[in-house]
Amino acid sequence: MTANPSAAALTATIDLDALAHNIGVLRETSGTGVIAVVKADAYGHGAVPVARAALAAGAEELGVAHVTEALALRQAGIDAHITSWLHTPSTDFAAAVAADIDIAVSSPRQLAAVVDAAREAGITATATVKVDTGLNRSGVAVDEWDSMAVALAKAHAEESIMLRAIMTHLVRGDEPDHPLNSQQADSLDAAAADLARLGAPPQIMHLANSPAALVRPDLSRDLVRPGIALYGRTPLPGRGDFGLIPVMTLTGEISLVKRVARGQGVSYSHTWVAPQDTVVAVVPAGYADGVPRTLSGRFEVLVNGRRFPAVGRVCMDQFVIDLGPDGGGVAEGDLAELFGRGHAGGSTAADWADATDTIDYEILSAIRGRTVRRYVGGEA
Numbered sequence: 001m002t003a004n005p006s007a008a009a010l011t012a013t014i015d016l017d018a019l020a021h022n023i024g025v026l027r028e029t030s031g032t033g034v035i036a037v038v039k040a041d042a043y044g045h046g047a048v049p050v051a052r053a054a055l056a057a058g059a060e061e062l063g064v065a066h067v068t069e070a071l072a073l074r075q076a077g078i079d080a081h082i083t084s085w086l087h088t089p090s091t092d093f094a095a096a097v098a099a100d101i102d103i104a105v106s107s108p109r110q111l112a113a114v115v116d117a118a119r120e121a122g123i124t125a126t127a128t129v130k131v132d133t134g135l136n137r138s139g140v141a142v143d144e145w146d147s148m149a150v151a152l153a154k155a156h157a158e159e160s161i162m163l164r165a166i167m168t169h170l171v172r173g174d175e176p177d178h179p180l181n182s183q184q185a186d187s188l189d190a191a192a193a194d195l196a197r198l199g200a201p202p203q204i205m206h207l208a209n210s211p212a213a214l215v216r217p218d219l220s221r222d223l224v225r226p227g228i229a230l231y232g233r234t235p236l237p238g239r240g241d242f243g244l245i246p247v248m249t250l251t252g253e254i255s256l257v258k259r260v261a262r263g264q265g266v267s268y269s270h271t272w273v274a275p276q277d278t279v280v281a282v283v284p285a286g287y288a289d290g291v292p293r294t295l296s297g298r299f300e301v302l303v304n305g306r307r308f309p310a311v312g313r314v315c316m317d318q319f320v321i322d323l324g325p326d327g328g329g330v331a332e333g334d335l336a337e338l339f340g341r342g343h344a345g346g347s348t349a350a351d352w353a354d355a356t357d358t359i360d361y362e363i364l365s366a367i368r369g370r371t372v373r374r375y376v377g378g379e380a
C-alpha cells in the first residue's frame, strides 16, 4: 500500500519549489519583475502560502481581483504591495485604503469612492488606473477617459491619491503575434501620456499576462502580471512548456476495491457496463471537489505507475476506475494520481481541459470542496 502523506481522502499537493522555479522563468523571459497574480485563491493553490512563497522567490508584488482577497493577505501578515482591480459599489474602499491596498479604479465612480475613503481617513490612497484598451470588460471606458484623466489629475494634485500605476489587460494575449497586443500597448502609452500632460504621470505601467510575459518582452514595461504560468501551465501549448513546472498534483486515496461481473453497469444510469468480469475501485473525488462531470468516462488515473480508465458517471463525491480482471495489484488505500506533471503517463490539468472543452485555468481554480492542500518545498 502506498503511504498517503496527507492522510486525506483527496489531496492537492502544491510544490512551492516549482512555483519559485516558474517565477524565475517568467523573470527571465519577460526581462522584468513579476506581480504574482494570486486571485481566486491563487488559481486554486491557496492564496496565502502561494503569495508568501512567490515573494520569497523574488516576485515584486501581488495582484488580486477583489479587495476582500487583498485584505485576507494583509490579515495573514503579508505587507508586500498588493493591487486589487475588480470592485462594486459595495466594495469596502475604506478598509482597502486603511490596509494600504493599491486600488485599481475602472471608472470615475470608483475613483470618487476611493477619494472619499482617503479624505475620510485623512490619508493618501495608493491608486492605479485600469484602462480599457479593447477588452470591453473592466477598465475605464473610452468615452469616460477624458473626464477620468482630469479627475485622476485633480485627486493626485490634492493628494487624495498617489497614482502608482496604469494598467490594462490583453484581449488576445494567447495569440501573442496578433496586432491587437501592440495596439493595446500603444493605447496604454497614450493614456499614460495624457496623465503626464495633466501633471499626474503614473509611476509604472503593466499589461503583460502569462503569454505576453513568456514571449512578448517588448510589452513588459515596468512589471508583468502573470497568473497561470506561475502555476506551471503554459497558456501557449503550441509553443512548448517554456520549462514551466506544474505546481499542483491531485491525488485521491482509493476507498474501495470490489468485483463487478460481466454485464453489470457501474455508477448512475449505468452508462458503462463491464465487458468482462472485472475489478473496480472507488476514488473519493467528484464534481463537488472540482472533477468535472463532463469528464465522465474520458480520463485515466495513475495508480502505482499504471494507467486505469475512469468508467461511468463522475458523481458528486466519487468516481470509479476499472482495474481489469486481475485487479492490477491495486489495494484500498493506494493513491490514484488524477492529474499532475504528466510524468510517467499521468494526466495534466490541460488533458482534463482538452477533454471537457475548457482551459486548464478553469480546471485548477475549480479544485475545491474536501480537497486538502499539502505544501511541499519552499520554506514549508
Ligand SMILES: Cc1ncc(COP(=O)(O)O)c(C=O)c1O
Binding pocket: 037, 085, 168, 169, 208, 209, 210, 211, 225, 226, 227, 228, 229, 235
Ligand atoms: C487583470 C489581470 N491581470 C493578469 C491576469 C493573469 O492572467 P494569466 O493567468 O493569463 O497570466 C488576469 C487573469 O485573468 C487578470 O484578470
